[in-house]
Amino acid sequence: MQKRKLYLDCDGVILDTINKSYRVLKEKNITKDSEINKYYQSIDWKEFLISSGEIDNSISKIKTLSNYFDTKILTHVHSEKEGNAKKEYFKEVLPDIEVIIVPKNIEKRDMVDPDGSILVDDFPPNLEKWEEKGGIPVKFSNSGKKSTFITITNLLELLEIDFENKE
Numbered sequence: 672m673q674k675r676k677l678y679l680d681c682d683g684v685i686l687d688t689i690n691k692s693y694r695v696l697k698e699k700n701i702t703k704d705s706e707i708n709k710y711y712q713s714i715d716w717k718e719f720l721i722s723s724g725e726i727d728n729s730i731s732k733i734k735t736l737s738n739y740f741d742t743k744i745l746t747h748v749h750s751e752k753e754g755n756a757k758k759e760y761f762k763e764v765l766p767d768i769e770v771i772i773v774p775k776n777i778e779k780r781d782m783v784d785p786d787g788s789i790l791v792d793d794f795p796p797n798l799e800k801w802e803e804k805g806g807i808p809v810k811f812s813n814s815g816k817k818s819t820f821i822t823i824t825n826l827l828e829l830l831e832i833d834f835e836n837k838e
């Protein structure tokens with residue numbers, strides 16, 4: 672049987688980049704949009720990804736998931752620099768997993784075909800749009816906050832969901 676396609680968001684699902692950037696912005700007292708953009712442009716992304724760290728041993732969990740799903744990483748980026756750093760990072764820690772880079776102005780659902788495929792993401796608008804095109808949305812939430820989507824707090828919960836009846 673062919674494995675079902677599983678797309679995993681990076682920021683806030685695999686790596687703790689969101690919390691890390693909030694922390695740095697707060698420390699540096701950066702609040703204006705223009706300054707936030709400047710900050711993102713100035714980041715040493717490779718160092719940033721490594722220092723952000725995995726969320727809850729995500730890398731080893733993804734290795735497990737890839738035995739059951741056709742697993743890929745689908746991640747939005749602000750810049751080419753960020754995209755290259757993410758590709759490099761995952762090439763080292765998950766060499767068998769494809770990383771699909773999505774420029775910020777393109778929807779994830781327009782980058783790949785969502786039909787019958789799972790997207791795990793922490794950003795609800797990505798999930799809403801995914802569902803509109805026939806995809807199966809799964810919300811990842813560290814806090815387990817309630818959502819209208821199936822919600823998981825641990826990537827391995829994907830192994831317990833009956834996706835055959837979710838289409």
Ligand SMILES: [Mg+2]
Pocket residue numbers: 680681682683684792793794
């Ligand atoms: Mg995210």
